Amino acid sequence: MLKDGSAIPGAVVCSCVSTVSARTLTSRAAPRQPPHFLSHLISSGKVHRHLWEPYLSKALLSLCIVCFVVAGGCTTPGMHHGLLAKGQAPSIQPKLLAVYMPWFGDHTHLDVGYSSDDPAVLRKQIEQARHMGISAFVVDWYGSMRPYSDHNFALLQAVASDAHFQLALLYNEPEGDEEDSTDEAVAALDKAYSDYIGPTAKYRETYLTYNGRPLFFVFPKDHKVNWTHVMEHCSSWEAQPLLLYEDQPPKKYADAFAGSYAWVKPGPGGWAADGSNWGEGYLKNFYATMASQPGKITVGGAWPGFDDTAADWSLNRHIANGCGKTLDETLNFYRSYFDDSHPLPFMMIETWNDYEEGTAVERRSASNCGGERPSTKPTT
Secondary structure: OOOOOOOOOHHHHHHHHHOHHHOOHHHHOOOOOOOHHHHHHHHOOOOOHHHHHHHHHHHHHHHHHHHHHHHHHOOOHHHHHHHHHOOOOOOOOOEEEEEEOOOOOOOOOOOOOOOOOOHHHHHHHHHHHHHOOOOEEEEEEOHHHOHHHHHHHHHHHHHHHHHOOEEEEEEEOOOOOHHHHHHHHHHHHHHHHHHHHOOOOOOHHHEOEEOOEEEEEEEOOOOOOOHHHHHHHHHHOOOOOEEEEEOOOOHHHHHHOOEEEOOOOOOOOOOOOOOOOOOHHHHHHHHHHHHOOOOOEEEEEEOOOEEOOOOOOOOOOEEOOHHHHHHHHHHHHHHHOOEOOEOOOEEEEOOOOOOOOOOOOOOOOOOOOOOOOOOOOOOO
16 A cells, blocks of 8 residues: 555566566665565656655565565456455465564563563464465474473464464474483474374464474474484374474484475575675575475575674674565575476565564564664554
């Protein structure tokens, strides 16, 4: 919706993805330029160039995500324009996920203006995510080792049940020797099955599945967990979990994993001081590798930028947001490697609300063109 109340033309929505493959990295160099799809509005006179940031910034960031969701149907703009007007998106591949941090409000993380144990906040977040075309949150989780986050996942699952929204767990691999790490991982899977996934879980219908089996994301740390043993332990589950690893798992445990997901990385060349290395080389390698493994599940990755200067663990790493182009590029990069005959099942936005590493889309606006951090202030 524009400032004057008129709707954004359906053709504009579709144009933002139709030219992604033609754009090059050099187009990102010009400072403070609007995303490609906004240029259509400026040239048509719908928006004056000097007014685009304050009027449209946040709406157009959401539009970038929404147009990704409807991209497969852009040949019928009339139908999808109607869906957008109703705040809906057709059910097409890939399914859009977003990584969710459940730890705010425990005073060990950044104050972002809300607590993750507030059901009203959770309802609003789910509603907002759904309007952006996101179908599920993949929630950062440490099992029983971090009770506050675990408690908040339980709250989020209850709210998701009412909202018919889906969730999955992103389990942070324990650190330590192999035996202790493996035992801890087994205990975490047991808890997940009992409380959130299995037949005794109150809100099990909310848990994200693929071909009837629950998806369980693993974030690697010390690479000490014996995942073959963990999967053998889970053989008694009603439906065994599908384990997904960041990038490629250790070769000796490769058979335990059903697939891989991409994560925020700059790729070859490492972190550039000016944030210009946005991950193109990394994504090329990830998608090419996964496309050569048709039996594995591929979860694509997309991010709006990266800035960890607010984190206690900061290494001063940056990926520039490019006035929304970084999100646009990473959302659509997979198209060179997957098509209708070999579709990508999932795309994961990284992240919904990690303000400490500057990847949150929850409050980010497309007008963050100078590399400044997205707001952590509550919005009205």
